[in-house]
Amino acid sequence: MSVSSALRRDLIYSAAAGGAFMVSYLGTVLAYEMAEFTAGARVGLAMLPALAFLLFIVAEVRLIRRCDELQQRIQLEALAVAYPLAIAIVMVLTLLQKAGLQEMKPKWATCRLPIFSVWRSPTGATGERFSLVLA
Amino acid sequence: MKNRLRVLRAEYRWSQAELAERLGVSRQTVNAVETEKYDPSLPLAFKIAQIFGKAIEEVFQPNGAGGPEPGGAKEEGQ
Numbered sequence: 340m341s342v343s344s345a346l347r348r349d350l351i352y353s354a355a356a357g358g359a360f361m362v363s364y365l366g367t368v369l370a371y372e373m374a375e376f377t378a379g380a381r382v383g384l385a386m387l388p389a390l391a392f393l394l395f396i397v398a399e400v401r402l403i404r405r406c407d408e409l410q411q412r413i414q415l416e417a418l419a420v421a422y423p424l425a426i427a428i429v430m431v432l433t434l435l436q437k438a439g440l441q442e443m444k445p446k447w448a449t450c451r452l453p454i455f456s457v458w459r460s461p462t463g464a465t466g467e468r469f470s471l472v473l474a
Numbered sequence: 475m476k477n478r479l480r481v482l483r484a485e486y487r488w489s490q491a492e493l494a495e496r497l498g499v500s501r502q503t504v505n506a507v508e509t510e511k512y513d514p515s516l517p518l519a520f521k522i523a524q525i526f527g528k529a530i531e532e533v534f535q536p537n538g539a540g541g542p543e544p545g546g547a548k549e550e551g552q
Contacts, residue, residue, distance in 0.1 A: 407499040
């Protein structure tokens, strides 16, 4: 198997795991809103997105290991932007809640989902530095 | 860091994709090195030099003056 086809396969795994996380997260949020569960079932349901996210992390690490040195540098620079950005978004949302924006609360869980997309978005910006866009 | 990658690649009549295949990196990486937007790691720089049968300083030169001349005499008595 050539490097590029292996890289493509890892990209597909990573996208699929990311999609599985989003679907399981939204599904769990919807399930909580639409039905009543026992305490045990609620905890079990909450673990589903976490499992999908673990798969995503494994796929992402495999993908980055498969990349060449420039691609790895772009990914790591993107993570250096994405990680603090995600923390900043969570902090701002928390402060907004403390500031009394209680009406946002029912949509809280879905508001946090876009934070996940922060993971990928800086890749384009960091890739642009080297006049290339990955994937 | 300056380099002669484009010139050497033209001498060998290799495309960026061909060189990338030989180096085991992506074509984008070869392009970024060639256009001097990215300085390769030492192992990759050595690999590039080795593929063209050159010493590393014959392919890569530091920016500005002060770099050793390719094939130049070494200073002695240090």
